[in-house]
Amino acid sequence: MLTQHREREDKFEVTEDFVLPGLDDLAAAGAPVGTGSFRLASLYHDTDDGDLRRARLTLRRRTGGPDAGWQLKLPAGRARTEVASRSRTRTVPVALADVVQGLTRGRPLVPIAELRTDRTVSRLVDADGVLRAEVADDRVSSTTYGTSARLDHWREVEVELGPAGDEDLLAAIGSRLADAGAVPSAYGSKLSRALGTAPRAAEAEPPEITTVADVVTRYIRAQCVEIFAGDLALRLGEPQVHRTRVAIRRLRSTLRVFAGLLDAEPSQRLDVELSWFAGLLGEVRDREVLLIRLQQQVAELEPELVLGPVAADLDAMLSGEAAQFMRTARTEMGTPRHVELLAAVARWQTEPAFLEGAAAPAKQVRTLVDSARATMRRRLKRALRPGPDFDERLHRARKAAKRARYAAELAEPVWPNAAAVVEMAKDLQTRLGEHQDSAVSAAFLRRAGAAAGGRAGHNGFTYGLLLAREQQRAADIRAALGVSD
Missing domain, CATH: 1.40.20.10 (CHAD domain)
Incomplete structure (x- = not known):
């Protein structure tokens, strides 16, 4: 069975010595900021020709953390739509493979990169305990597969809105992070950074028109x-x-x-x-x-x-x-x-x-x-x-x-x-x-x-x-x- 939800998040690049600023005042009055730590492993899949990446989709199998399972992420304006399966199979679930069949056209989906993330999470909730935003401080190590394997590691901060959050809260947290030295990420996803593909600004440049x-x-x-x-x-x-x-x-x-x-x-x-x-x-x-x-x-x-x-x-x-x-x-x-x-x-x-x-x-x-x-x-x-x-x-x-x-x-x-x-x-x-x-x-x-x-x-x-x-x-x-x- 597949489920869907809208994911709205901002990503920030930070240095190894970055100190996450306090966020308590951005939570609801009297609601404590919850924290947690997870070790995540994400194995990304695509065709050898990169059909999913070309369409700005990512498909991964995640282990560890509360969202273990398979996730397909699709662009949706400034947000993304996440299509999830709780399947624990090592191969791509049939239901997800069917969703992207038009892009893959029968070509096999194979592992292209593995990312391991040590994540520390701060959760801001409202007075009823409903999530307003989640701030994830991630230390990432990546290994890519194929003819040009790459190793990399970096640190980044993700801010994802919850059901009770809004754009104003996202902007306030972003401003707080910027004041502490964070800068907006040029990459749309961890996978694009791991693969060393073009940042979003370069991808958006239209070709010159002469003929x-x-x-x-x-x-x-x-x-x-x-x-x-x-x-x-x-x-x-x-x-x-x-x-x-x-x-x-x-x-x-x-x-x-x-x-x-x-x-x-x-x-x-x-x-x-x-x-x-x-x-x-x-x-x-x-x-x-x-x-x-x-x-x-x-x-x-x-x-x-x-x-x-x-x-x-x-x-x-x-x-x-x-x-x-x-x-x-x-x-x-x-x-x-x-x-x-x-x-x-x-x-x-x-x-x-x-x-x-x-x-x-x-x-x-x-x-x-x-x-x-x-x-x-x-x-x-x-x-x-x-x-x-x-x-x-x-x-x-x-x-x-x-x-x-x-x-x-x-x-x-x-x-x-x-x-x-x-x-x-x-x-x-x-x-x-x-x-x-x-x-x-x-x-x-x-x-x-x-x-x-x-x-x-x-x-x-x-x-x-x-x-x-x-x-x-x-x-x-x-x-x-x-x-x-």
């Missing part, structure tokens, strides 16, 4: 990072379907808008596989969006217009279908096809398949953005003509608006006016999307209303009322776009 390839690469890499983060979150059961789909859409859009700069065969193959996985997630997301939309509309009706358990039926139907499709997606995430998709995403993250034309000066990216805008305008013009396939043409115009928006987003680092194009395309996308949502909702309401009318204790009246309102809403959108029914 179109540089601009496109930066955007592609950002989407690949989001896709991997989404894969990780979905394996943990977190609701990240929408963010993952958006990253996939942005990447697919880039592959198409900038197709002339990319090797066609790997680009098209990636597009097909991204479309497959986005389709799986789309089945989940479509039902989530539809449920929220219809629940809000039912809540806005006068009570006498809601005949039968409409809200409960909507929740049962759409939540049940979303859960079923999510199970299907999770099953597919364990297949070789999905593993190969993620391997392809990893390749594009590190080395996109550019052709020679991508070496053009960065400012020329605007030409391709303008082309995407022109396509958007042409499709919108066609969509607004009368005809039986209006909904399909409007949907194609909406997709063109998305591509124009994402292309302009990509160009923002080198084109000052790109933000205005983003907003314009986003506004059009939203209006066309509302029409699409109405069409999808209307189709569902027809089916649900017909089914409700044939069941005892249910009634199709409310579904028909909602259907009529969706049809009117779609008609209003068409009128605003200049289309007469």
Whole structure:
């Protein structure tokens, strides 16, 4: 069984002769500062290629102290999420290996470093005895494995917030430590220091932009990072379907808008596989969006217009279908096809398949953005003509608006006016999307209303009322776009 909790801590580098300052006045009145000592051993695991470190994750097996067991730590803004298993196995627990499968893609997780820590802990609690903060004075010895083994030792202080703590307390303790000579650590974890990898400031420096390839690469890499983060979150059961789909859409859009700069065969193959996985997630997301939309509309009706358990039926139907499709997606995430998709995403993250034309000066990216805008305008013009396939043409115009928006987003680092194009395309996308949502909702309401009318204790009246309102809403959108029914 896995558990999760948010970990917010600050790290400080200190000298061997550092004296920890008094903290009693920062504890609750009358609450003593508790102390304790532990000897900890932490064996860190990763693939030989460093897949976890590249994603800023750490996986360790700890012995000694109150948190013995396996811990996987994930970045979460200024904090981290710790996913823990109390398993005492020497090999990585299956449940944790499954969580990082998208990053490892079947490669074995092996020991990469061992850290031994002599820890002295000071615990600050509130008047009810609930932990406010824990200050750990650590003396660390590290041994790394592999082709370039390293030995090191250092002393550091960690300050971790407890359930009753807050950022003000963290700052107060940090100020107290700084006055005593401590300095904020440049490393995000003990492991990064043991391995001698780049400090956080150096890791954050963006690459220089001089060519179109540089601009496109930066955007592609950002989407690949989001896709991997989404894969990780979905394996943990977190609701990240929408963010993952958006990253996939942005990447697919880039592959198409900038197709002339990319090797066609790997680009098209990636597009097909991204479309497959986005389709799986789309089945989940479509039902989530539809449920929220219809629940809000039912809540806005006068009570006498809601005949039968409409809200409960909507929740049962759409939540049940979303859960079923999510199970299907999770099953597919364990297949070789999905593993190969993620391997392809990893390749594009590190080395996109550019052709020679991508070496053009960065400012020329605007030409391709303008082309995407022109396509958007042409499709919108066609969509607004009368005809039986209006909904399909409007949907194609909406997709063109998305591509124009994402292309302009990509160009923002080198084109000052790109933000205005983003907003314009986003506004059009939203209006066309509302029409699409109405069409999808209307189709569902027809089916649900017909089914409700044939069941005892249910009634199709409310579904028909909602259907009529969706049809009117779609008609209003068409009128605003200049289309007469």
